[in-house]
Amino acid sequence: MIAFELASVSKLYGGRRALGRVNLAVPIGTAVGLLGPNGAGKTTALRLLLGFVRPSAGGVRVRGLPPSNPRSREGLGYVPERPAFAPRMTIRELLRLHGGLIGLDGDALEHEMDVRLVETGLRERAHERVGGLSKGLVQRVAFAQALLGDPELLLLDEPTSGLDPLGVRDARDWILAARQRGRTLLVSSHVLTEVERTCDHVVILHEGRIAASGPLGEVVLAGESLEDAYVRIVRGGIGASPQRTGVGAEEGVA
Amino acid sequence: MSETAPTKRLVRPTRAFHLLAAEAFQDALRSRLGLAVAGCALLALFFVDRCTSIQGSLLLNGEAVDPRAPFRALGPILFGCVSLFLVAASGLVASDGLARPVADGSIALWLARPVSRTVYALARLSGTLALAIAAGGGALTTAAFLLHVRHGFTFEPALLAGLVYAASAAIVSALAMALSLYVPRVVTLFAVMLWIQLIVVANAAHMFGASFGGWFAALERWGPPLGSALIYAMSGWISLQAEAQEVFSIMLRLVAWVGLSTALLVLSVRRLELR
Numbered sequence: 001m002i003a004f005e006l007a008s009v010s011k012l013y014g015g016r017r018a019l020g021r022v023n024l025a026v027p028i029g030t031a032v033g034l035l036g037p038n039g040a041g042k043t044t045a046l047r048l049l050l051g052f053v054r055p056s057a058g059g060v061r062v063r064g065l066p067p068s069n070p071r072s073r074e075g076l077g078y079v080p081e082r083p084a085f086a087p088r089m090t091i092r093e094l095l096r097l098h099g100g101l102i103g104l105d106g107d108a109l110e111h112e113m114d115v116r117l118v119e120t121g122l123r124e125r126a127h128e129r130v131g132g133l134s135k136g137l138v139q140r141v142a143f144a145q146a147l148l149g150d151p152e153l154l155l156l157d158e159p160t161s162g163l164d165p166l167g168v169r170d171a172r173d174w175i176l177a178a179r180q181r182g183r184t185l186l187v188s189s190h191v192l193t194e195v196e197r198t199c200d201h202v203v204i205l206h207e208g209r210i211a212a213s214g215p216l217g218e219v220v221l222a223g224e225s226l227e228d229a230y231v232r233i234v235r236g237g238i239g240a241s242p243q244r245t246g247v248g249a250e251e252g253v254a
Numbered sequence: 255m256s257e258t259a260p261t262k263r264l265v266r267p268t269r270a271f272h273l274l275a276a277e278a279f280q281d282a283l284r285s286r287l288g289l290a291v292a293g294c295a296l297l298a299l300f301f302v303d304r305c306t307s308i309q310g311s312l313l314l315n316g317e318a319v320d321p322r323a324p325f326r327a328l329g330p331i332l333f334g335c336v337s338l339f340l341v342a343a344s345g346l347v348a349s350d351g352l353a354r355p356v357a358d359g360s361i362a363l364w365l366a367r368p369v370s371r372t373v374y375a376l377a378r379l380s381g382t383l384a385l386a387i388a389a390g391g392g393a394l395t396t397a398a399f400l401l402h403v404r405h406g407f408t409f410e411p412a413l414l415a416g417l418v419y420a421a422s423a424a425i426v427s428a429l430a431m432a433l434s435l436y437v438p439r440v441v442t443l444f445a446v447m448l449w450i451q452l453i454v455v456a457n458a459a460h461m462f463g464a465s466f467g468g469w470f471a472a473l474e475r476w477g478p479p480l481g482s483a484l485i486y487a488m489s490g491w492i493s494l495q496a497e498a499q500e501v502f503s504i505m506l507r508l509v510a511w512v513g514l515s516t517a518l519l520v521l522s523v524r525r526l527e528l529r
């Protein structure tokens with residue numbers, strides 16, 4: 001079954017093309033790294049999947065449902081590129097509300113909040129207001145809310161942004177743990193080493209189109225690192241690497 | 255890492271609405287504009303208190319006149335002005351109620367949950383409106399009490415005017431919220447103030463027999479009857495002779511505008527692109 005699907009999707013902002021006829025299908029249980037230079041369309045792809053923006057052409061599906069249907073976001077966790085929360089809420093209030101919105105309540109909600117607060121190292125600061133937290137701590141709060149209820153699908157946009165080295169390692173552990181539990185991950189990132197460690201598939205976007213996609217071991221040639229492959233593909237443009245069906249392809253989705 | 259089962263539960267829209275409306279109420283309460291509305295309500299109360307506590311003696315052509323007598327006519331004007339002031343204050347809170355989460359990006363994480371945009375928009379409106387009506391309703395209730403105790407005004411017109419105030423606040427809040435998605439908040443505020451004044455002037459001029467045409471007449475004829483409804487609601491105080499059908503049609507138009515403005519807000523939020 002397909003978790004996320006972009007079918008021949010184009011997105012224009014005014015006259016500027018953010019995505020052009022992109023086909024992407026992410027099967028359930030895969031961990032896909034979404035790579036590309038700034039402005040390649042990574043964040044736009046995630047926003048399309050969340051229903052934040054509408055496609056100019058083509059279709060978007062999350063587990064077979066259009067993003068306009070709220071049920072498409074059941075069991076979905078999201079860490080945005082720049083997490084923003086109501087600044088006057090405390091971390092615990094914020095998690096309680098997010099937990100309520102995914103159907104948790106009572107003791108189950110309190111237990112789940114405690115689990116996530118411990119997991120993300122925020123338990124001692126649970127009563128602090130989000131507005132007073134550092135960027136790294138805000139990123140931890142973003143992870144805590146995204147992981148509430150152990151969602152089946154995780155959309156992570158630059159998940160290690162703003163984290164210190166320890167935070168980066170923690171984030172990697174959370175992502176790997178989710179992957180081990182069979183969750184579907186779509187991780188947009190510039191940090192290629194992190195993608196290499198946490199994802200089994202990659203999609204490289206360039207100028208709004210898929211330049212390469214497929215299992216990590218096939219996109220990265222023998223003797224190359226992911227960084228080498230990325231540079232080769234982005235500098236070479238579309239067609240520099242064979243496109244695979246399955247995870248993502250410029251034309252035709254498996 | 256925990257071993258909790260994956261969550262894929264159906265969350266009823268009513269539950270999501272209650273949670274988000276409560277959050278919107280607290281958000282408005284904690285904001286500076288929430289304090290401003292509370293200040294507006296207190297200012298209105300102070301104004302009413304000063305105006306209703308007329309004392310002393312008044313001689314007219316050598317004869318003693320009860321100094322409170324002119325207040326029989328001024329009381330409804332005072333109550334009406336305070337109502338409209340509080341309606342404008344509700345627009346003040348609403349102009350921030352949706353624009354702020356959009357501007358700071360916090361809307362994204364709410365809408366990443368299984369929550370429809372319709373529910374989110376209605377919850378934001380309800381939360382901010384609840385705060386405005388709590389402050390305004392408290393001020394109007396106290397004003398009605400002072401008018402009753404000090405000048406013998408009956409409660410029934412005050413109750414009707416209070417209901418008109420609530421409907422007017424809902425209209426102004428919904429329109430202010432919708433407008434705030436497209437223009438800066440300060441522009442929204444000025445637009446709301448200007449719009450309320452124009453409508454009230456048009457309504458009052460029409461009721462007192464003035465004739466005019468163009469967009470001003472259209473505003474009076476089809477716009478939300480904030481002024482007309484308020485004056486009719488207070489007709490028990492000002493002995494206004496009005497046909498029941500006319501009053502009914504005005505009140506019906508007011509209620510229709512509550513629905514129309516709310517629908518406009520929902521439509522605006524549904525069309526909003528979060529880039």
